[in-house]
Amino acid sequence: MIITVKKExxxxxxxxxxxxxxxxxxxVHLILGENYNVFGLVGDTxxxxxxxxxxxxxxxxxxxxxQPYKLANRMFHPEDTIVNVNGIxxxxxxxxxxxxxxxxxxQDQISRIAKEVKEAGADMLRGGAxxxxxSPYAFQGMGTAGxxxxxxxxxxxxxxxxxxxxxxxxxxEFVENVDIIQIGARNMQNFDLLKAVGKTKKPVLLKRGxxxxxxxxxxxxxxxxxxxNPNVIFCERGIRTFEKYTxxxxxxxxxxxxxxxxxxxxxxxxxxxxxxxKLIEALSLASIAAGADGLIIEVHDDPCNAWSDGSQSxxxxxxxxxxxxxxxxxxxxxxEM
Numbered sequence: 001m002i003i004t005v006k007k008e009x010x011x012x013x014x015x016x017x018x019x020x021x022x023x024x025x026x027x028v029h030l031i032l033g034e035n036y037n038v039f040g041l042v043g044d045t046x047x048x049x050x051x052x053x054x055x056x057x058x059x060x061x062x063x064x065x066x067q068p069y070k071l072a073n074r075m076f077h078p079e080d081t082i083v084n085v086n087g088i089x090x091x092x093x094x095x096x097x098x099x100x101x102x103x104x105x106x107q108d109q110i111s112r113i114a115k116e117v118k119e120a121g122a123d124m125l126r127g128g129a130x131x132x133x134x135s136p137y138a139f140q141g142m143g144t145a146g147x148x149x150x151x152x153x154x155x156x157x158x159x160x161x162x163x164x165x166x167x168x169x170x171x172x173e174f175v176e177n178v179d180i181i182q183i184g185a186r187n188m189q190n191f192d193l194l195k196a197v198g199k200t201k202k203p204v205l206l207k208r209g210x211x212x213x214x215x216x217x218x219x220x221x222x223x224x225x226x227x228x229n230p231n232v233i234f235c236e237r238g239i240r241t242f243e244k245y246t247x248x249x250x251x252x253x254x255x256x257x258x259x260x261x262x263x264x265x266x267x268x269x270x271x272x273x274x275x276x277x278k279l280i281e282a283l284s285l286a287s288i289a290a291g292a293d294g295l296i297i298e299v300h301d302d303p304c305n306a307w308s309d310g311s312q313s314x315x316x317x318x319x320x321x322x323x324x325x326x327x328x329x330x331x332x333x334x335x336e337m
Contacts, residue, residue, distance in 0.1 A: 001026075001048065002063045002075050003039040009058035017056060024048060031077055036060070040076035042226075067261070069218045071225040072232070077263040083203050083231045085179050086160045088123050090203075090233055091265030095330050095337045096294035098162055098267070099319060100126040102309035104146035107153075113316070114153040117299050120320035121337065124180070125150065125159040126296055130166040131308060132186050144173065151177050162205060162296070168196045180205050185237055185272075188212060188220050198227025205296075207235045207269070210248070214257055221264060234258055234266040235296065238273030247275025247312070250283055255290045267294035271312045277303065280314055281322045288329045288337075297322075 005014065014037070018028045026043035041048075050062050065075055082091040090096050099117040104110045104127045114125045129146030142149070150161045160179035165171065166187070174181050180203045187193055188209035197204050204224055208217045221232045236255070238248025250273035258266045270283035284295050299319045303310035314322065327337045 001041040001045040002065060003041065003053065003059055004061040004063075005037045005039060006058050006060055007036050009037070013058050017058065021048075029071065029076065038076065038078075040070055040073075042070045068215070069222045069262075071230075072218050072221045072262045072264060074261060074263045079263065080259075081230065081263045081265065083233055083265060085124070085203050088160065090267070091293050093335055095288060095292065095326070095335055096124065096267065097122045097323060097326075097337060098124040098126050098294060098296040099299045100162075101128075101300045101306065102271075102298050102313065103128045103131055103307045104142050104149050105307050106142075107149045110146075110149045111153045111156055113299060113301055114157045114159055116301060116316035117319065118157045118159055120299075120316055121323035122159065122299075122319075124162055125153060125157070126162040126182075126298075127153075128308070129163050130170065132164070132166060132184055147173060147177050154179075165193070165197065168193055171196055171200070175200050175202055179203070180233070182235075183207060183220075185209050188217065191223055194220055194223035195227050198224040198229045201229055201231065203231040203233060204229065205233045205235050205267070207237050208239065208251075208254070210240045212239070214254055214261075218258075218262060221262070232264050233293075234262075234264055235269055236266065236273075237269035246273065246279065248273050250274070250287075252286060252290050255287070255292055259291060265293040267296055268292045269296045271296075271298040271309070275312050277312055277314055277318075280312070281318075281325070284322055285325060285329050288326050288335075289333065291333070295326075 021028050026041045029040040031038040080091050082089045099122040127150050129141050131141035154161050162180040163178050164182040164184045165174050182205040185207045224232050238250045241249040243249050268287035270280045298313040300306045300313035303313040330337045
């Protein structure tokens, strides 16, 4: 339920209303706007009598929300949420570029690629230290050594770092060292992990599950937000379909849908969607045109010898060319890179 309150309402009247609502067992989230204030009510609102509420002179409107997600719902929060990461805003006018290798392979490798992607136009550095792999025999990542290598690369380049958290036991390490905590597709409905990152204030990059609906995805964000962390960024990385020409099927329709239904930013991962470096540029430019708030792209300076996902990694030079083309598309739609 959403209750709209007069902007000029006195604080004591607002506090009294909140107290009465909370006594009826609902959580009240106050959203301050330029022309009005909004109460977002979470919980069992069926017991609330709308006519009695409207008798309160400070209330101007009441709407019931049919969707199961409340905190992520744009009705609760009409303005776009902008997630600030070390001064870089995700969800604003700028389209944020995140780039780096699938896996951290050592200090020299991650530092070298960090410098190359920064020169090419990247705003942040991505890299996997703990790797979820289909095969238990595949490279699983360098773990803590990989995280610390990324930290050193950040010191050298100034690029904030993004890395995937696999288990709650590593959360403290990520909170201390990582700028954006990524929740991967396979963990999108690991609810204990979602609640754990929700108890932090760290920005969370929430990837869509391999075969999850948009509503399930938004509800995963709701888990994080319900624990007090509003800094959620959606990431579409393709979903599993019957098609075999690509690794996954990139669902570009989610960009306008997420922006219509929620107030949270959304970025696109064309690397995991395509699984083929030759397709990444086209998917990236299409994502920018569709309104994505950023791109996270795998970049490696020696893809043929990459420890993981070399086939879907761009070389730095090709990534730089993509960025330049992306700037032209961004300009057309009134944004910047």
